[in-house]
Amino acid sequence: MLSINPFVELSSFISPIAMQIFVLVMVALTVGGTILDMIHKKNAKYFFENSKKLKKSATRNVPTGEKVTIIAKTLAHDVATSAEFCGVKRRAAHLLGMYGTIIFWVTSVIMIFSFPTSTTTPAVYPILWHVGALMTCLGGYWFWFFLRVDVRSEGNPWNRIVMADLFVLALVATSTFGLLWSFFQFSGSSGLSSLFLILFVLSNIVLFGGVYWSKFAHMFYKPGAAIQKHLAEADGSRDYLPEPADKPKQFGLGIKRSEPQNY
Structure with missing residues (x-):
């Protein structure tokens, strides 16, 4: 199962061109x-206008x-390792997903584009496809049931769903239905295979078609905000924030009374 390209069998009744067009539509x-x-x-207007304002209060050029070094370090540290998450569990779940x-x-x-009908698909691609889906499910379900702020910190039930949850739910559903489709296709259960294929397609449509209403676009804003923050620290503007005090941080004993759950 893990080494079989699930799209090859699909190409026997759905044209590879149709599959490729579907992918392009999702990208669009x-x-x-x-x-x-x-x-x-x-968002873009805010970033550009704020950048212009910060330049006026910069203390150095x-x-x-x-700048290139700062951007590279930000991408390698803040983005690639999700360094903005202070909690180890939340960070691990995010990286998995x-x-x-x-x-x-x-x-x-x-x-889909290189081996849609080839029975000699290099095994590495379907294996990675299944592993990637499993990683997404692990990180997504871990986050959904145990790490969400409104569940862990605010005491709301795990099944409380709001519009902001659209991205996570659609993302996990896509990977889950993809795995189930592959499994039942491999086991020869045509009925269940067709069912989960339909659900797989629908969940993709919801995921990519719901970008405007979900947090999907948020992924593109966060790197930009992180880069702007570090550039502001480098030029001295610091987003209009004061410089760090020389005095050590003193939070008192109260901070030790409960486990930090800040996100």
Whole structure:
């Protein structure tokens, strides 16, 4: 099962071109939804205007080479390792979901565009496809049932769903239905295989078609905000915040009374 390309059997009754068009449509929905979200929330406008304001209060001019270094370090540390999460569990769940999703999507594109009908698909791609889906499920379900702020810190039930949960639920559903489709296809259960294939397709449509209403576009804003923060620290503008005090932090004994659950 793990070494079998599930899209090969699918190509026997769905044209590879149709599958490729579907992928391109999902990409278009993602781009369109992100652009609409940026227009609606005016994120890009805020970043550019705030950047201009910060330059006026900068105390030093940061050389281009230093800017490139700061951006590279930010991407390698803040983005690639999800360093903004102070909690180890939340950080681990996020990394599992993030890298699992990337692996799942990339291998899906490779198999659909390069090996849609080939029975000699290199085993590494379907194996990574299944592993990526499993990683996404592990990170997603871990987050959903145990690490969500409104569940762990606010005491809300795990089954309370709001619009902001659309991205996580659709993401986990896509990986789950993909795995179930692959399993029942491998086991020869055509009925269940068809059922989970339909659910797999629908969950993808919800995931990528719901970008405007979900937190999907948030993934593109966070790196930009992190980069701007570090550049502001380098040029001295510091987002209009005061410099760190020389006096050590003193929180008192109260901070030891409960486990920190800040996100």
